[in-house]
Amino acid sequence: MLELQDNIAKAQAATAGLRRKLVDFATREYFGVLGLVRSPGAGDFQAAEARANTVLKQEILSAEAVTLIHGGTALEESDLALVALSFETIMRPVRIRGPAVIAEAKTFTLALAGAAGAVGGMFAGAPLMRLAFEMQDLGLVLGAPLGALLAVLIVRRLARIRLLTRILPWLFVRPRAWQGAVRSEHEKTVRVCIEQWIDWAVPMLAVLCLHRPGAAPAGTDRDKALRKIGKLIYALHRTGPESLPVVAHELIQEAKNSGFEGLEGLPAFLDNTREEKQVLTWKPDLQGKYEAFGHIVEGDQVVVERETVILGGQVVQRGLVRKVRDRTSRGQVE
Numbered sequence: 001m002l003e004l005q006d007n008i009a010k011a012q013a014a015t016a017g018l019r020r021k022l023v024d025f026a027t028r029e030y031f032g033v034l035g036l037v038r039s040p041g042a043g044d045f046q047a048a049e050a051r052a053n054t055v056l057k058q059e060i061l062s063a064e065a066v067t068l069i070h071g072g073t074a075l076e077e078s079d080l081a082l083v084a085l086s087f088e089t090i091m092r093p094v095r096i097r098g099p100a101v102i103a104e105a106k107t108f109t110l111a112l113a114g115a116a117g118a119v120g121g122m123f124a125g126a127p128l129m130r131l132a133f134e135m136q137d138l139g140l141v142l143g144a145p146l147g148a149l150l151a152v153l154i155v156r157r158l159a160r161i162r163l164l165t166r167i168l169p170w171l172f173v174r175p176r177a178w179q180g181a182v183r184s185e186h187e188k189t190v191r192v193c194i195e196q197w198i199d200w201a202v203p204m205l206a207v208l209c210l211h212r213p214g215a216a217p218a219g220t221d222r223d224k225a226l227r228k229i230g231k232l233i234y235a236l237h238r239t240g241p242e243s244l245p246v247v248a249h250e251l252i253q254e255a256k257n258s259g260f261e262g263l264e265g266l267p268a269f270l271d272n273t274r275e276e277k278q279v280l281t282w283k284p285d286l287q288g289k290y291e292a293f294g295h296i297v298e299g300d301q302v303v304v305e306r307e308t309v310i311l312g313g314q315v316v317q318r319g320l321v322r323k324v325r326d327r328t329s330r331g332q333v334e
Helices: 002-014 016-034 042-060 063-069 077-090 107-133 136-158 162-167 180-210 222-237 241-257 284-288
Strands: 279-281 290-293 301-306 309-311 314-317 319-326 329-333
Touching (some): 042 180, 063 180, 107 136
Parallel strands (some): 290 319
């Protein structure tokens, strides 16, 4: 758990600049889609959201970004594909709520409503005040402002009814979403949503890189070892007689670097003083490394006919031993 938290913290620190660039780039792409539309609607905002999701996924899963998240260590193409597949399986898209765009009453409409409300307030307030308090003048004074206020509030409320804005377009106006304060506030919302998504994606990719399917230590990765050794085998096949010792020695050295054991010292074709075959004293614990040819008991002298193949501390193939017939002559075997 501590290792995982440390890797996530390192990934967040290493990607500070990358995250800022991604936020700027995705925001530009989002408003680039809206900029092509004169009066955007709900479908336009959905298209802009889809564009932001596309560019974010492409950039965050690029080889450069994943390498940066993985602590500067580049992944193999197969590992990168597995990480991308796992990320897409659990990925949640960026959700950006569109701006609250509502119709508004025109200035002339509000002025007309205020005037009509003032007149109506005077005509209604005067008789009411006279009947209640016998103060007709007070009804005229209070009725005008109260009537104007009530009329303006009613008209602004009616502007929210879409049916009226459609059948009475000369009274109401629908502002453009990307202009003025509306666009500025919406841009803040877009940036916050994208930042939150990136702050989720970076730690998730760090976890997937650390625990990717098929991940194995470099010393025991058989696929990588086989790829490297395979290249040298094909090179050995194309090598002329004069260069055989050099290429063969290079092949043996690469096998040692890949984790194969028992290849210490010079090979036999470069060391004339080396014994052709190794002689051992047979012990029960050698059964895990060698196959016995014939009947052999503990304490017998055996000669190694075939070396054990060991990769990364594990026996890939057991070697072969034969019992020495005559202890005074190791060259003869039973």
